[in-house]
Structure formats: C-alpha cells, structure tokens
Amino acid sequence: MTHVIVLMLVFCGVSGSATTEAPFSPNELSGNITNAAVQGFSENITNAVPFYDPFPVNQQDIDNFRQQLNQESLIRLSLTNQMYSLLKDVIVMKKQMGQMDSIIQELAHRKNSDKEAVFFHASISKHLQFERNTPVNIIYDTVLSDSHKAYSFQSGVFTAPSSGLYIFSWSSLVEAQKILNTELIANGLVKGRSNCYNEGGPGYENCSGTVPVILKAGDTVNIRTHKGNYVYGDGWSSFKGWKN
Template identity: 50%
Template structure:
C-alpha cells in the first residue's frame, strides 16, 4: 500500500500493455488532493474506495487507534466522480464523505484500474427518433388512415419521415417502437403498427363514454431488415390530441 503526505498528489497510470488486468491502489491522507489519469484510449474504473481507517500504517499521524472506520458514501461517490472518465480529481475530506469516526485520523484509500474505452454508441450508428403531432387530428372512425407525426424532437440516422409518418430501417437488427396517445372525452384512437403494410401489433385507446382525457401507451419489438417500413395506422379512431401530447418513437437496440 502506498501513502502520500504531499499537499497535492498526481496518480498517473503507466503505459502498461494489458490495462484491463492491472489494478492499482493508493491512499490520500486527510485533506490531501490528487487525481487519477489513465492513458489515451482508456478510462477509469473504480473497484473500491473507502474514506476512514483500516490500517495503522497508512498516514500514521494523529489518533490511529481504529481499524474499522468506513464511510458509507465514499465508494459510491468516488465511482460517480471517476468512472468512465480519463481523468478525475479527488479530495480526501470530511466535507465530501462525512466523518465516519470522529477524533480519529482518516485517509481515502482507492483501488482502481484503467480499462479500454468502449463506445456505447459508435459514431454514425445511432438510430433513434421521437416524433409527435403538432396539431390535434380529427378523423373519420370508419376510414383507417396512416398517422403522420409531423413534429420531430430528434431523428438520429434520419430514418423517420415526418411528411409520411413512415420509419425506414437503415440496417438489419432488432428495433423497439413505442407510441403514446392522448384522447379527448368521448373520443377513440385505436391503432395498429404496420411492418411493410402488415399488422404486427395493435393498441387500444377507446375513451368513449368518459368525461376526462385518456392517455395510452404501447411498445412493440420488431426484427427488421434494411429497407423495411414501419408506421402507425388507425383501426377505429376519430381524435388524437396534438401539441406534443401524443408521440411515436423508435430506436435500434
């Protein structure tokens, strides 16, 4: 175990080859500041952290007669502050972690590693949209129509067409689609989700006979091939509330 007595400490990882298997530990005495820095292409993963005292040989000044002093928040706060970053600043202080053992000398002990950075969403591969109807739709119950959600919050991948209401899969894979419908009193909006014109699911939002507004949501997974088209079509409906209260969204898993 290493311990430091300088006012500020730099914890700098070496350019080791197998960064995913090399764990490193250090301690900052109470009041000290320092930071962890991983090499380019890697990020910090905190394995454990404790502010308190479990060893009389670390930062051996003041009252060190305890080996069971542990802050209940130090590990989760250190992970929140450092995990996923290449550099993270640390301050061993009561104001950050509380005082788990008053009148005793404390230190912050951290065990960490640098792991290869993995992009959750590789650049250029995000496929997701969230659309809504800007105005309320007044429809004929007996005439099924394709619903066009003409407003767009975001459209990563540009796969959704706000003019037709149709999503076109840019690549093979598993997709999730969800829609939320706000329906006025004594109105209905029962719809189906279509894949290349064929029903793959149905959602009921019949509010006839009710004096208040109703909100209904549905979610369906679909396995798509590149070029497949997905959209929402009414089955039995005469009204859909607009202004962002109703929406249609989808994303590739």
C-alpha cells in the same frame, strides 16, 4: 641366410680335406636349400598355425542384422510419413486460422456497425380528427430527433437504415367521448395494437403501445388508425423507435 649356410658348408669341406671336392656347387646348394626350405616352412606354418577369425559371423547373425535394418527402415518411413502428415495438418490449420481471423474481423466490423445508434422521436403538433371507421396513417409532423434521417415527417413512415432488432413505442392522448384504436404496421403487416376507447369517458385518456420488431435495411414502419376519430396534439401524442 642362404649365403651364410653355403659359406659354412664350403668352410667345412675345405677344413676337412683340402683336396676333396665339394659335393654341390654353391648355386645348386643355394637353389636346393631355398626351394626345400621355403616349401617346408610354408607347409609347417600352414599346418601348425590355423586361420583365426576374431569376429566370426554365421547366417543367423546376418539374418538378424537384416531384420533389424528392415525394422529401422520401416520405423524411419513411418516417422517420415507422420512428419509429412503433421506438416500438412499444420498448413491446413494455418489456412483455417487465416479464414477464421477474416471471419472474426468481419463479425467485429458488423458488431461495431450494429452498435451504431439508430433512433428517432416525433410528435403531433396539432389536434387531428378522422373518420371513425376509415384506417389512415397518422403523421407525427414534429421531429424531435432522428439519428439517420430515417423518419419522414411528411408520410409518418420510418425506414430502417440497417438490419436488426428495433423497439417501437407510441402514445396517444384522447379527449372525452373520443376513440383512437391504433396499429403498428411493419411492411404492411400488423405487429402491435393499442386501444384508447374513451367514448364513454368523462375526461382525457392516455394510451400507449410498445412492440419489438426485427427489420432488414429498407423495411418500413408506421402507425395507422384501426378505429378512431380524434387524437390530441401539442406534443402529447408521439411515435418513437430505436435499434436495440
């Protein structure tokens, strides 16, 4: 552009007067035009076209933005803490469920063990006579059934093979003019009695007793006379028990 202007001025000077010298040299003219033009153009552009920000931001907007970021950070932190807390609860729950499962299996095993049938049945084969006021253990010498071989036909004592609730029943046949009052003894303690008083009776008398007893494994049970002098045998008098 500068070169064009210089050429135009030169041409005008030449055409106006062939002998007239140009007032400026091409270099001076080019430098003056360039400096003046550029400076003026810059000033005009600066003054005429102000800077425009398409996204103006003030301090209030910045503060609001920071507040939103803080709130979002707090929310994320709260959610993270809740997630870890929930994860811990799940882990604890899994451990508790594992322990509960072990307990259930153990209880099921015990239940199956407890359901195992335990029973015995024994009777007296011969008639027995006793001293009326001297308590003695009655021996039921004929074993009809015994699931765990827990009854001794030699001592007349039943030994519980496992813990639980047991039902014991015994019956006695007594001749006329005889008496047989009996007691059920568990670990040396009286748990039940049966009265078969027939000293004034003209015929036979049959007496029985039934008692529930809670036993531990190894506890003993037997029948003992309280006052008695006779019991009829031949299988008519018996002692039996079973686990409920």
